[in-house]
Every structure is written in structure tokens, then in C-alpha cells.
Amino acid sequence: MAAVHFSLPLPVLPQGWAGEKDFKSIGQLSSATQRNIEPVGPHFLAHARRKRHQRTFSEDDRIQAQESVKKVEDDDVGEISEPEDPLMLQRDAKDWKGQDHYAVLGLSKHRYKATETQIKRAHRKKVLRHHPDKKAAAGSSEDDSFFKCIQKATEILLDPVKRRQFDSVDEAADVEPPSKKQAQKGNFFKLWNPVFVAEGRFSKTQPVPRLGDDKSKKEEVEEFYNFWYNFDSWRSFEYQDEDVPDDNENRDQKRHVERKNNNARKKKKTEDTTRLRQLVDDCLAGDERIKRFKKEERAGKDKKRLEREAAEKKEKEDAQKAAEEKERLRKETEEASKAEKAEGKKAKEAAKNAMKKNKRVLKSSVKDANYLLPAGQEAGAKRVDQVLNDVEAVMAKIDAEEMASLAGKLGGMKVAEEVGQVWSEEVKRLVEAGKVKDGELKVMGT
Amino acid sequence: MSSQEEGETSPEITAIGISFGNSNSSIAYTSGEGKAEVIANEEGDRQIPSVLSYIEGEEYHGTQAKSQLVRNSKNTVAYFRDYLGKDFDSIDPTPCHASAHPQKHESTVAFSIQDKESEAQNIVTVSEITTRHLRRLASSASDFLGKKVNAAVITVPTNVTEEQREALSKAAKAAGVDVLQMISEPTAAVLAYDARPEAKLKDKIIVVADLGGTRSDIAVIASRGGIYSILSTSHDYETAGVQLDQVLVDHFAKEFTKKNKTDPRQNDRSLAKLKLEAEATKKALSLGGNASCSVESLADGIDFSSTINRTRYELLAGKVFGAFTRLIEEAVRKADLDILDVDEVILSGGTSHTPKISQNLQRLFPPTTRILSPSTLPTAIDPSSLSARGAAIQASLVQEFEKDDIEQSTHPMVTVTPHLRNAIGVMVVSEDVKKGLFTTLVEKETAVPCRRRGVFAVPREGGDVMVKVCEGLRDIKVSRKEKPKANGKPASDDSDLDSDEDEDEEEEMREKVWNVGSVLAEAAVKEVKKGGKVEVTIRVEADLGVHIEAREAGGKGGIRGTLGTARVVENGSA
Numbered sequence A: 001m002a003a004v005h006f007s008l009p010l011p012v013l014p015q016g017w018a019g020e021k022d023f024k025s026i027g028q029l030s031s032a033t034q035r036n037i038e039p040v041g042p043h044f045l046a047h048a049r050r051k052r053h054q055r056t057f058s059e060d061d062r063i064q065a066q067e068s069v070k071k072v073e074d075d076d077v078g079e080i081s082e083p084e085d086p087l088m089l090q091r092d093a094k095d096w097k098g099q100d101h102y103a104v105l106g107l108s109k110h111r112y113k114a115t116e117t118q119i120k121r122a123h124r125k126k127v128l129r130h131h132p133d134k135k136a137a138a139g140s141s142e143d144d145s146f147f148k149c150i151q152k153a154t155e156i157l158l159d160p161v162k163r164r165q166f167d168s169v170d171e172a173a174d175v176e177p178p179s180k181k182q183a184q185k186g187n188f189f190k191l192w193n194p195v196f197v198a199e200g201r202f203s204k205t206q207p208v209p210r211l212g213d214d215k216s217k218k219e220e221v222e223e224f225y226n227f228w229y230n231f232d233s234w235r236s237f238e239y240q241d242e243d244v245p246d247d248n249e250n251r252d253q254k255r256h257v258e259r260k261n262n263n264a265r266k267k268k269k270t271e272d273t274t275r276l277r278q279l280v281d282d283c284l285a286g287d288e289r290i291k292r293f294k295k296e297e298r299a300g301k302d303k304k305r306l307e308r309e310a311a312e313k314k315e316k317e318d319a320q321k322a323a324e325e326k327e328r329l330r331k332e333t334e335e336a337s338k339a340e341k342a343e344g345k346k347a348k349e350a351a352k353n354a355m356k357k358n359k360r361v362l363k364s365s366v367k368d369a370n371y372l373l374p375a376g377q378e379a380g381a382k383r384v385d386q387v388l389n390d391v392e393a394v395m396a397k398i399d400a401e402e403m404a405s406l407a408g409k410l411g412g413m414k415v416a417e418e419v420g421q422v423w424s425e426e427v428k429r430l431v432e433a434g435k436v437k438d439g440e441l442k443v444m445g446t
Numbered sequence B: 001m002s003s004q005e006e007g008e009t010s011p012e013i014t015a016i017g018i019s020f021g022n023s024n025s026s027i028a029y030t031s032g033e034g035k036a037e038v039i040a041n042e043e044g045d046r047q048i049p050s051v052l053s054y055i056e057g058e059e060y061h062g063t064q065a066k067s068q069l070v071r072n073s074k075n076t077v078a079y080f081r082d083y084l085g086k087d088f089d090s091i092d093p094t095p096c097h098a099s100a101h102p103q104k105h106e107s108t109v110a111f112s113i114q115d116k117e118s119e120a121q122n123i124v125t126v127s128e129i130t131t132r133h134l135r136r137l138a139s140s141a142s143d144f145l146g147k148k149v150n151a152a153v154i155t156v157p158t159n160v161t162e163e164q165r166e167a168l169s170k171a172a173k174a175a176g177v178d179v180l181q182m183i184s185e186p187t188a189a190v191l192a193y194d195a196r197p198e199a200k201l202k203d204k205i206i207v208v209a210d211l212g213g214t215r216s217d218i219a220v221i222a223s224r225g226g227i228y229s230i231l232s233t234s235h236d237y238e239t240a241g242v243q244l245d246q247v248l249v250d251h252f253a254k255e256f257t258k259k260n261k262t263d264p265r266q267n268d269r270s271l272a273k274l275k276l277e278a279e280a281t282k283k284a285l286s287l288g289g290n291a292s293c294s295v296e297s298l299a300d301g302i303d304f305s306s307t308i309n310r311t312r313y314e315l316l317a318g319k320v321f322g323a324f325t326r327l328i329e330e331a332v333r334k335a336d337l338d339i340l341d342v343d344e345v346i347l348s349g350g351t352s353h354t355p356k357i358s359q360n361l362q363r364l365f366p367p368t369t370r371i372l373s374p375s376t377l378p379t380a381i382d383p384s385s386l387s388a389r390g391a392a393i394q395a396s397l398v399q400e401f402e403k404d405d406i407e408q409s410t411h412p413m414v415t416v417t418p419h420l421r422n423a424i425g426v427m428v429v430s431e432d433v434k435k436g437l438f439t440t441l442v443e444k445e446t447a448v449p450c451r452r453r454g455v456f457a458v459p460r461e462g463g464d465v466m467v468k469v470c471e472g473l474r475d476i477k478v479s480r481k482e483k484p485k486a487n488g489k490p491a492s493d494d495s496d497l498d499s500d501e502d503e504d505e506e507e508e509m510r511e512k513v514w515n516v517g518s519v520l521a522e523a524a525v526k527e528v529k530k531g532g533k534v535e536v537t538i539r540v541e542a543d544l545g546v547h548i549e550a551r552e553a554g555g556k557g558g559i560r561g562t563l564g565t566a567r568v569v570e571n572g573s574a
């Protein structure tokens, strides 16, 4: 065959790719299917020439070669169908509404599950056996009644609309729900599953969820019941209509029958919906899984509640502890600060006392040093006043520490010069520091 | 096959192709230029009804015999092909209801007819009837070709039994026709198309829908390098031309009954008349939008005349048409394929002239599928003649060989062959697919040994490229798309009852995509020129060994490699 051209490019060789002689064998071909090729056409002849190599094949070879070949033809008539009920063979085709179309075609076991192909093949099988022309040729009676039944059954089952109408009322496909007693004794799933499989044939939505078993998950079970409580059914009941009289007959009569039929269909449909609902109710009521899920849910809820309570309790305790701790800390700091305050008061008092004492030292120093006058010189009231004023002024300018050091220097000094010296030094220091202005002091300033 | 050896004194062989149908037969030959031509008989018919009728010892054949179904039905034999080689218990007598009835005769089937001048009823076996029919066909062909036809390739349904083949071969021999080979009807139809000079050899999946008079047969065929393998078949004996005739018979009968208060279907002769006329009307409706139906003295001496338009007909026959479509779908499903896998649909058989059937198939298959039928393709071959043409081509291919040689060449030791389960291909780069795209070189269901070659582009700058050989798995990707709201009703005369009841707002989009299966091998082709190409050849041997070759196109040497040992061939059942 000619080469095929592709416009999309091959990929770039990945970095680091390596293969012996630039080739890497990786996988293997999937297995193949043995088939017969058609011995037709020029290309086959070329194939045969190559394959034969002048060899001759035997009958044994034929059988052997054919053994492995994949079959493409169905067996024409296939497995023989169910035995025919002699009573059924005597049916009158006129009563086709009362006939079980599946049984007529030998498809009793298949029913609504029968495929179009199965119906066709079943029909053919029946035709081969019951065709009246065959019977007549074989010399038996020319009764073609059952053959007509076969034709009618096929007509209905191969017509999708008519088949649904028949399937809607095909009681033989129904599976009765288990009674309460049965349900209590038997295996719930084994009893109910076929019921829902059978009911499922009416569902517009396919596939239909299955009942499941003990291991089904809660969501699956919920989906199952949800589906069945919202069942969308194509089931209808026109198959059971009363025959409508012909056009030619009384038109009122015709309309009357039609109305009656319509009402009957509606009524049956409503009844069917109710029946199904009841059926699902019954199943649900007996479904241990639901009880178990509830229990589990309750257990789950209880567990949650306990956990929640424990958590709340713990939270409360924690909060309380935290509050207590906070309180404790608060008290501690409060006490500490109280103590500190108390401490501070004492110190202040002490400082105050020390200050008083120092002030006294300072004042008495000038008095003891005859108000800084040479000994013998009487200090007048004015002098006393002036000196004491100066002392007061200095004292106002200095802090406790300076006062203490000044008092330290002056303490015990009696000699007027020395005392005067200390004072004038102090004044000088204050003047230099700019704390005292010249002339501010009457005596000590000079 | 080796040519007939010199010196042997076997007579000259003149072989034709014969399509032997239940309803009609055709004869064809291959001209000197290798072109298949259908031969018309003395009456000018190319579709020759497979019917024989006897009046006072005289034999009528074809159209003349068919018209005897009205007056001489008891001595008219029709629809007998499927009885040949069968026992009475396994035949369906339905089609013969209005002609000579089949009956049990020893281990075979026979008809009781008055075929001689005497009044006596003779038992004539189906084998004898077949011989007489084939003799008439061969004689028409001999007259046309001007030399005695003594051999033929005859087409048979895909589901014939060994006994049926033997019976046919014997019956033909008795008619002086040596059956060189029996080939299946659908394969013959494929060959008829493939033998046209303009046909290109391409791997494709073909559905052959052979829609005849009393049965419809579908075959899904893989055509790989001109080798044909049938993947599946389906057969329906309830959906064919006579069911369409019946639709018209019922329609006209009702019309007649309404006016005349007598149902022509109640009387055998009236019914036979109406059937013949209804069939003619049906054929006319394949060509025109209107057709008439007139029957002189239909019932109670009353003439009938009416017309019907195609729309009406298509509405009435909607159910039958739907069944054809479903039958084809079933066959595709049985072949484990999807509608999207089908490249071609060949419509074969007389009923395939019906435009509505092809239109329905156009809707069923994607636009890329070619529907080969007169109403969908101007260059289509007449569907009624396809199998005869195919048979004639095959006859021209094998007629120079010894009979023995043909038998040996068509022996299962030759025909039974492993077919690849998966496609084999190469990964290429595509902008929209990050991981790379699988492109098929060898299609699945290719018979081995086989060889396929592909030429690939490289990145713009050339350089080193990778050839990654993998198996590919076809998948169908389904996505939903909002359907554009149609304003107003479409003006189509939709007759399909099978169209969706509840039209969705969304439209389902289905497309074929390839998933990468197992990686088989990697090869590096180095230093490819800018703008160069790479040639990849994959060869699968009869033992399933795989050889891979890759090289720059036009370059020398190249990379060669072989995959691990062959795998056991699995066999399966239908």
C-alpha cells in the first residue's frame, strides 16, 4: 500500500535518550484474533500464492484450521425453545388480547428483557414449525389458528409502542412483594430484590438503582428509596381498553366508550402509583439498614453531644482557671505595688526627715558661725535676718542630695571662716551653674 | 495458484458471474478491458426474476414466469433459492404462499407442479428447479457472449451451510455450469466497487447492506490492503422488499375497499394482481415523487386506479424503514464497532434503490461516512447488479486456474489468519494535545502479514526526532452541547417513529479519539535536515513478529528493530 503522509511533526528526541543502535524495544503486540479472510479479489490471490508455497492441504488441515476461527454467524435456529403448551396451540387468534405473546413465541423466560433479535429469531423458529402451508403440505389439517397467534404476537412485540402497552399489563413478569411473614423469616434482600428489578422495567430512567445488600452505604440506600419514591413510570393501561365501535356505528356510543376507556386508564394509573408507593413503604419499613443507619446516626449524635459537652466543660474549666490565674496575678501585682508604695512613703519620710535635719544643720551652721561675722562682732537682727534669708534661698535652689552633702560638710563646723568658706563655695557653684544670680543673695553673694 | 499447464486437453472455459437470489438473479461477465458488465436476457432484463412457470409443458422463466403468479400460481415456482440444500423442517414456506408450495420429499424439498403436457402433477425437487433456472441463465449468457458458458462464480449469502454449497454446486453442474467458486454476496459487492479503475486501495470499514426481496443481510467488513474480512453479519427475514410491497398493497386495498365494499386481499388472484402492481408502484416511487397504480378488474370486475406520492409512502412504510436502520446498527454493534468507525456503507440489492433508506443512513452515520447508493452518490453502481458484477470479476481472476488449485487456495489453511486486535501507530506532536497524538499506521483487524508505511513531518528546525511506536485504542468521546433553538418548525416530513420522543435541549456530540495503548518501541532518527521528513515502516509477520524501520526520507540506512517474540493467538466465538 502507498505510504500515508502525516503533516503533524514527530517529537524532538528527549534529552538523554539512549538506545542501542538508536532503537529500544519496549512492549509486545496484543494478542490477535483468528479470522477467515474472504478468498476474493486480486490481493487475496497474491496472499494465497505466498501462503501456499505449492503445498497441498488435507481435510484434517481444514478442520484444524477452522477450529480456532472466530465465528461471525449466529447459529440459525439456535437452542430449542421451551415446550409448547398443548392448550396454547389451540388458542383462537381472535382472542389475541388474552394471549401471552411471549409464551406464544417461546420467550416466557425473557419477557420484557427479550431483544428485538431474540424476538425475530423466536418468530422464525415458530414459523418454521407452524406455518400452515407446511402443515398442509404434510397432509395435516389446514388449521392456521395458532400461526395467526404467532403473527399477532410478533406484530405486537416488534412494535415498540404496542410492546410497551402489552408489557404494561404483562402480569407474568410481575414479582409479588413478600408478605410480612415471609419478609420476617426470609432474607430481606433476596425477597425484595426481584420485586424491584421487575418494577424497574417500567422506569423511564434506566438503569434503575438496585436494592443492594447489608454492605450498601447509607447514600446508596437513600438514593434507592429516593428513586422509588419519585418513580417516573411509562406504564399505561390502554391495552385493557374496551373495544371502540367502528366509525360507522353510533358516534355517541363511540364517544361514550372512549371516555370510559380514558377514565379507566387514568384510574388504573393512579392505582398503580399508589400500589408502588405502598410497596416501597412496606420495603422501607422492613429495611433493617434504615434502622441501623438511624441507630448509628443517633449513636453518632450522642457521641457528638458527649464530646461537645466535654469540650464545653473543659472550655469552662479552662476559662475559670485562666480567670483565677489572672486574678492571682492581679493580686500579686497589686500587693507588690502596695508594698512598693509603702516602701516609697518611708523613704520619702526618711528623706523629709533628713532634709529637715539637714536644713536644721544648715541653719544652725550660720548661727553657730555667728552669722558669718567675725567672733565677738554682735550680729544684729538685720544681719541675722539677711543671713537666714540667704540660707533659705540657697536651700530653695538645691536638691536633697546637694543639701545632704552641704550639711555633711557643715556638720560640726563652728569656725565662722570655715563655715563662711563652705557657704561661699556653694554659692559660687550655684552661680556658675546659673542657679543663683549675682546680688540675689544679700550676704553670701559677696 | 499456477496457471493451467500446457498440453492439457481441458475444454475452453467461459466463465461468468451469477448472482442467484431468492427474488432475482443476474448474470455478468468481465470484458476484455477488465470491466464487469451485466448481461440482459432475451427479454432485456438485467434483474431476472428467479421464477419458473409451466403452461402445458412449456417453461417460462424470469419476468414472464413471474406474471404467471396471477393466473397460474400453482404451477409457478418462486422464492426457492433458500430451500436448496435444506431439509423441509428447517425452511420457511412464507414467501411461497402465493405460488407452488414447498413440500417434504425424501430428505429434501420439492414442489408438486404440472410441468409436462400431461395433466399429471410431478414432484420436482428444489435441486432440479435450480438446475433449470441456472440452465436458463447460462443459456442467456451464452447467447449474449456468442460462446457456450460452462463455468461460473456464484454468490451465496454469508450464512450458507456446507450442504447448501454442495447442493448448489451439484445443481449447477447438472445445468452444465461448473462452479469455480462460491463467494459471499457482500464481498462480491465490495469487489465490484474496488475493481473500478478509479478506486484507490485504502484501509476501511465497510458495511454492506444487502436489502433484497425476502431477506436483508448485513455484513460488516474490514478491508485492509485489499484483503476482506467479515467482522459480523445480521440477517432479517421479516424486513425486506415484500414488506414494503405489503405496505402499498394494504394502502391500495383499503382505498379500494372503502369505495367498493370488497377487499381485494380476500381473493388470491386479486391479491396477486395487486401485489405485482404495488411492486411496480414502489419501484416508480424510487425515481419520482408520484406514482400510479392501476389494475384492470382488480376484484368483482372493478378496475382500480390510484396514485400515491412519495411522502405518503414513506410515512406508511416508516416502521419498515426504521427496521432497516436498526438492523444495520445491530451489525455494527456485533462487530464491536461504533457507527463512527464505519467509512463506507454499500447499499446492495433491489430494495436499496429506495431513497428514504439511504437518507436514514445518512442521518445515522457521520457525514464522513460515504453512503454508496443511487440517491446519495451519482457515481454509485446499480445496487441490484453489485453481486453479479463482483462474481464476474472473481470469475475472470480464477477462470484460468485448475479447479483443484482454486480449492487449495481457498482452503482454511490459507484463509484462516490472525488479525490485529489493536491499531499500531506513531506518536506525533499536536498543539492541542500535550501528551502527543496517536496516528494510525496499521488499522486494527488487519490480517497479517502486513506492511504499512508512513511519512512524517519533523519540527521546523529539523534535528533529532523520536519515533515512538504504540498500540492505539479507539474511544468514543461524548460531550453535550446546547442545541441551537430552531425558530419555527423544520419543514421536514419526518416519518420516523424512532426519533427521540423527548427532544433534549442539549445535543450529544460524539467523536472518535485515540488513547495510547502499550508502547511497543522507540527509535531515534538523528540530524534530520531542516524541512526533512521521516519515513516509518511497520511490518507484522505471519507469526506476529513486528519489524520497525525509520529513516530520513531520501536518506540511506536508517534505524531497524524487531519486537519481542510473537504472542499466542487467541480465538473467540461469536
Ligand SMILES: Nc1ncnc2c1ncn2[C@@H]1O[C@H](COP(=O)(O)OP(=O)(O)O)[C@@H](O)[C@H]1O
Binding pocket: B020, B021, B022, B023, B024, B025, B047, B211, B212, B213, B214, B215, B240, B241, B242, B279, B282, B283, B284, B286, B348, B349, B350, B351, B352, B353, B354, B384
Ligand atoms: N427501483 C427499486 N426501488 C425499490 N425497490 C426495488 C427496486 N428495484 C427492485 N426493488 C425491490 O428489490 C427486491 C428484490 O431485490 P433483489 O436484491 O433482487 O432480491 P433478492 O436478493 O431477494 O433476490 C424486490 O422487493 C423489489 O421490489
Ligand SMILES: [Mg+2]
Binding pocket: B021, B022, B210, B211, B212, B213, B349
Ligand atoms: Mg440478494
